Amino acid sequence: MKELKILAVLIVIVGVTYWGIEPLAHSIMHKHIEEAIHKYNLPDYKFSDLGSTPPLDGDPVKGKEAFQMFCTSCHGLKADGINPPMDAKTAAMSFGVVPPDLSNVTEFIDKKFLYHFLKDPAKATENKKFAMPAMGLNDEQIADIIAYLESKAKKVHGAELFKEACGRCHGAKYQKIYAETPPENLKKYLGKVPPDLSIIMKAKGEHYLVSFINKPQALLPGTSMPRVGLNKEATEELMKYLDEISDPHKEQRQKVGIIVLVYMLVMVGLTYAWKKKIWKNVH
Amino acid sequence: MEKKGGFMGWLDKRLAVDSLWKVMMSEYYLPKNINFLWSFGVLTMLVFVILVISGIFVLMYYKPDSHMAFDSVNKTIMMDVAYGWVFRHTHAVAASIMFLVLFVHMGRGIYYGSYKAPREVVWVTGFILFVLMAATAFTGYLLPWGQMSYWAAQTITTLFSKIPFIGPDLVIWIRGNYIVEDATLTRFFALHVTLLPALILVFTAVHLYAVRIVGSNNEDGIPMTKEEKKEKGIPFWPVFMSKEYFVMSVFLLFFFFLVFFNYNFAMDPINFQPADYLQTPPHIYPEWYFLAFYEVLRGFFFSEALGLIAFVLSMFIPLFLPWLDTSPYPYVSGKHRPMFKVIWWIFVADFVALTILGKLPPTGLFAWIGFVTSIIYFIFFIALPIIAAIEKKKVATGGGR
Known part of the structure; x- marks a missing residue:
């Protein structure tokens, strides 16, 4: 049939054009991203570039002592009735960013990453300007502190997870969630106000976000976003949440x-x- | 329609609806040898109606203010208003698909020689409609105030600064500011919702009027008088429209598939990031329907000035088709003009290539292909008078048809 022949020609022309401006163009424009993902084998939940970790089987009681000695001058741990030493506003002005409450961190941050983070925050986060300095802790103290944190931590989900993992710098204003640190402090600390994440899933997509959160410097060299060491489970839960809020x-x-x-x-x-x-x- | 008396009879006495119906529909005859590509004219009207209806609904919640625009689209319309997302998706996809339908409609017009005498006015008004649609799409694309909205508007308005003498002042006059800002948004909004659609309506009326006078062309490009068409042709209503409804249904099936399941091509992910005049995105590109012209701008001899001239030419040169192609063949269709057919296919292939290249980064090999394809674009228009001259000779020596 002649009409079907014309239709077939039309479909081929439109199909080739579509293939060119969508899959082809995107694969070429995002080539460096795919290369980075491939190079570092992202997402890498072992954080293999940080090297090996000693056995982390500390004592929570000793850990609490160490925690009070080294951590409470900046951090709170509400789960154990320890309040932060300053209110959020003062803390943001002093440090550039509000130090997190550490009640649940071990639930969403990888334990090995946490070890390396406590050794050297700037190295683990790949962020030279990271607000927390290295505390000079030895391996035993770190293991104890982690054991103590684990003994208090509870699982957090959805919006709570988002607030605890991302909410000190990022907001999701469509969910009426605002960054804990005031934007003017963030701008001073990071150079720019971090993006609102209400519909970030639509803008970036899961494929990108998972790898970006896992190793920001690999996908966006020079970014002021620190590597935060989210574990696999928390990353997946967070993706689910971001997808839900961006596309309700x-x-x-x-x-x-x-x-x-x-x-x-x-x-x-x-x-x-x-x-x-x-x-x-x-x- | 034949029945007199009753309400229709009353109305007929006052508005002559009967004769109007006859002239426009039941006694407007089309040739029989036309294919479904002739349905694309009515499809553009269908898409336009979809755009107006979905547009009115999104207009009810949209805020033309640089601080509120992004959230009014992405929060209020997309999330809060019941089924607001349907209207936003429909509006965005319809805007994109309008150009697909227009390109097919125009491509059909060129292939079958529908721009040639006596249909010059049909072609010219149709071309003006294309330009108006482009302006409407361009102004509309800024309104969601996303990153690509902003930077596409910034890039395209910057082009005007290359115009000698008045350029820099003209850009500020167009933007209402030194950069694309709130003033730009509000004026684009005003044009998008009032002047441009009103002009589209006016030119659609003239376009349809002109078609009713000269009648439709046909596959073979055989000139037919009204009497011949009445004898051998089909009436617009109900015969042509019964086929048109079928084409419309198939089209809408495809259209709604895009609206619900494949809309990223019309709603670029980057545009879900709010406009930020301090952060240029790594790749700036216009919507797909401007990519071919954009590639001519970038590729033509790699020169800013020449590229800009070529860009303007590439957009407006099709307007002069009826006077570039002066072939004396009585059968105007490209079907019976072998040389024309060859350059037409080259032109189509080139247009597709330009569109694809327009989105790719203009580096290395892509830049060179872009350079070559942007020149080939013009070869079509240069070849037309030459082919016409050859055909004139053929006719003089007794060849042709």
Whole structure:
């Protein structure tokens, strides 16, 4: 049939164009990202570039002592009734960013990463300007502190996880979540106000975000985003949350979409039947 | 329609709806040898209606203010308003698909010689409609105030600064500021929702009027009088429209598939980041329907000035098709003009290549292919008068048809 031939030609032309401006163009524009992901084998939840870790089987009781000696001058641990020494505003002014409450960190930050972080925060985060200095802790003290933190930590989900893992610098204003640190302090500390994450999933996509959070410097060299060492479970949970908040009507869209397409299919049938009927007498 | 009396009879006495219906629909005859590509004209009207309806709904919640625009689109319309996302998706996808339908409609017009006498006015008004659509799309793309909205507007308005003498002042006049800012957003908004759609309506009316006068062309480009068409042709209503409805249904099936399941090509992910005049995105590109012209701008002899001239030419040169192609063949269709057919296919292939290259980074090999393809674009228009001259000779020596 001639008309089908024309349609086939049309489909080929449109298909080639679409292939060129979407998959091809994106694969070329994002080549450096794919290369970085491949090079560092991201996401790397072992944080293999940081080297090996001694056995982390400390004593939580000794850990509490060490915690009070080394950590409480900046951090709180509400789960054990330890309040931060300053209110958020004063802390932000003193340090550039509000130091996190450490109640649940071991639930979402990888334990090995935490060890390396406590050894040398700037190295582990790959951020030279990182607000926390190296505390000169030995391996035993670190293991004890981690054991103490683990003994108090509870699992956090969804918005709570987002607030604890990202919320000191990032907000999600469509969820009425605002960064704990005031934007003017963040700007001084990081050079710019970190982006709001309400619809970041739409802008960046999971593939990028997972690797970026895992090793920011690999995908965006020079970024002031520190590596925070989220573990696999927390990363996945966070992705789920970011996807939900960026696209709250996904389920509705798919459901309505199917109904509309079925309706249009019926219309195709009906209009074809009518066309046949009218054209019967034409030829 | 034949029945007199009743409400229709009452109305007919006052508005002559009967004769209007006959002239526009039931006694407007089309040739029989046309294919489904002739349905794309009505499809553009369908898409325009979809754009207006979805546009009115998004307009109810949109805030033309640089501090509120992004959130009013991405929060209010996309999340808070019940089914607001349907209208936003529909509006964005329809804007994109409008150009696909327009390109097919125009490509069909060129292939079958529908721009040639006596249809010059049809072609010219149609071309003006294309330019108006482009302006509407360009102004509309700024409104969500995302990163790509902002930087596309910034880049394209900067082009005006290259115009000799008045350029720099003109850019500030267009933007209403030294950079693209709130003033730019509000004026683009005003044009997008008032003047441009109003002009589109006016030119659509003239375009349709002109088609009703000269009639549709056909696959073979055989000139037919109204009487011949009445005898051998089909009436617009109900015969042509019964086929049109079928084409529309298939089109809408495809369209709604895009709206619900594949909309990223019309809503670029980068545009879900709010506009930031301090942070230039690594790749700036216009929407896909401007990519070919954009590539001419970038590729033409790698020169800013020449590129800009070529860019303007590439957008407006199709307007002069009826006067570039003066072939005397009575059958105007490209189907019966072998040389024309060859350059038409080269032109189509070139346009696709330009569109793809327009999105790729202009480096290395891509830059050179872009350079070559942007020149080939013009070869079509240069070749037309030459082919016409050859055909004139053929006719003089008794060849041709």
